[in-house]
Amino acid sequence: MNCWRRSRGRAPAAALPRPRSRGRAPAAAPPRRRELADRTGFDGGELELWEDVSRSLHVPFHNGVISQFEGYGELAELDWAVYTAKYGDIRRLDRILEAEGDTVNRYKASKQADALMLGHLFSPAELRALFDRLGYRLDDETWRRTVDYYLARTSHGSTLSALVHGWVLARARRAEAWTFVQEALAGDIADLQGGTTAEGIHLGAMAGTLDLVQRGLTGLETRGDTLRLDPVPIPELSEYGFSIRYRGHWGVRLRLRSGQLHITVPDSDRDPIVVALADRTVSVVPGESRTLALPD
Numbered sequence: 001m002n003c004w005r006r007s008r009g010r011a012p013a014a015a016l017p018r019p020r021s022r023g024r025a026p027a028a029a030p031p032r033r034r035e036l037a038d039r040t041g042f043d044g045g046e047l048e049l050w051e052d053v054s055r056s057l058h059v060p061f062h063n064g065v066i067s068q069f070e071g072y073g074e075l076a077e078l079d080w081a082v083y084t085a086k087y088g089d090i091r092r093l094d095r096i097l098e099a100e101g102d103t104v105n106r107y108k109a110s111k112q113a114d115a116l117m118l119g120h121l122f123s124p125a126e127l128r129a130l131f132d133r134l135g136y137r138l139d140d141e142t143w144r145r146t147v148d149y150y151l152a153r154t155s156h157g158s159t160l161s162a163l164v165h166g167w168v169l170a171r172a173r174r175a176e177a178w179t180f181v182q183e184a185l186a187g188d189i190a191d192l193q194g195g196t197t198a199e200g201i202h203l204g205a206m207a208g209t210l211d212l213v214q215r216g217l218t219g220l221e222t223r224g225d226t227l228r229l230d231p232v233p234i235p236e237l238s239e240y241g242f243s244i245r246y247r248g249h250w251g252v253r254l255r256l257r258s259g260q261l262h263i264t265v266p267d268s269d270r271d272p273i274v275v276a277l278a279d280r281t282v283s284v285v286p287g288e289s290r291t292l293a294l295p296d
Contacts, residue, residue: 018280026288059136064139078107080152092096093155110154110279112161114149123221147172158226159187159205167216173233181217182232184209216241222246228276231256231294249273249286256294 036042061064062073083090090096094104094111104111113120118127124143128158131138147168156162166180173267185237187205196202214220227246241255252265254275265273267287275282279295 014083017082027239055135059131059134063149064142065149066115066118066142068110072108075108076106078109078153090155090200091157093157100173110150112154112156112158113150113168115226116150116154116168117164119143119147120164120173123219124171141293144172145279147197156183159184159202162187163205163212164210166212170212170216170219170232175234177217177232181209184212212246213234213240218254220244226274226276226281229254229261230278231261234293247271247272259294261294262289263292263293 002038034071058070060070060072061067067073078093080090083093088095091107092111097104097107108141123132124140124225127143128138151165154161154165156165162183164181166177166184169177169180184205187202187209217227217234217240218230219232221228225247239255239257241253243251245252246252248270249268250263251266253262255262261277263273263284264284265284265288270286272283275284275290275292278296279290282290282292
């Protein structure tokens with residue numbers, strides 16, 4: 001995450017005026033930029049430091065997977081089968097272990113996604129680029145292995161866990177995403193945490209499920225002046241749709257059903273929208289509707 005922040009932050013930071021050199025007039029800059037530079041004490045040399053940090057961060061690995069933290073691989077393994085057989089629902093594994101006089105901190109066990117948050121925050125292409133920037137190779141097999149490893153060591157004791165894992169699996173093992181999507185949607189309705197709904201709804205998880213359907217299941221991204229879509233084929237969800245605002249176009253309608261994407265751009269004097277699927281790119285002009293067959 002620090003790598004991404006440092007690399008992305010260089011562009012806006014470069015637009016700030018540099019400190020005035022002795023004997024030179026200050027570079028012309030809009031008032032707001034000058035104000036930000038003064039308030040932050042921005043030093044032009046920081047850009048070089050950011051560049052260096054964004055390429056020098058250490059990423060630990062163990063057993064061919066990304067480590068949750070340095071030393072994670074040295075923790076003890078938990079016998080998940082024994083605890084599941086003994087307690088049934090082990091979502092709150094932390095409380096179970098505390099009641100036994102033990103602590104979850106001794107084990108390769110997580111209440112919710114940690115290392116796998118990478119797959120929630122970044123698409124596979126973005127992840128590969130970030131690791132490449134840091135000097136590491138992250139191929140599809142290494143990431144799938146990492147996903148499998150932590151899925152087997154997570155108790156999902158938070159309503160956000162199913163949400164994040166739904167995102168991760170939508171991008172990594174697409175056909176298996178629906179199980180976690182359903183759990184995320186049912187979190188408060190079915191009170192999956194066993195009594196917590198009465199104390200208040202999980203608003204973050206509720207908002208996240210909407211985002212999961214709109215962006216996670218559709219693979220929706222906005223990069224390079226292009227609206228990119230790579231929908232997850234989920235037979236259980238036969239048809240769904242929603243509207244978005246994109247590059248000044250209000251009410252761009254997207255509907256997915258039976259291997260097709262239907263897109264309608266409302267009439268306006270704006271430029272056409274460039275839409276990219278996994279196998280092709282098309283342009284949709286304002287006032288036009290297009291039905292696109294999705295790649296297999």
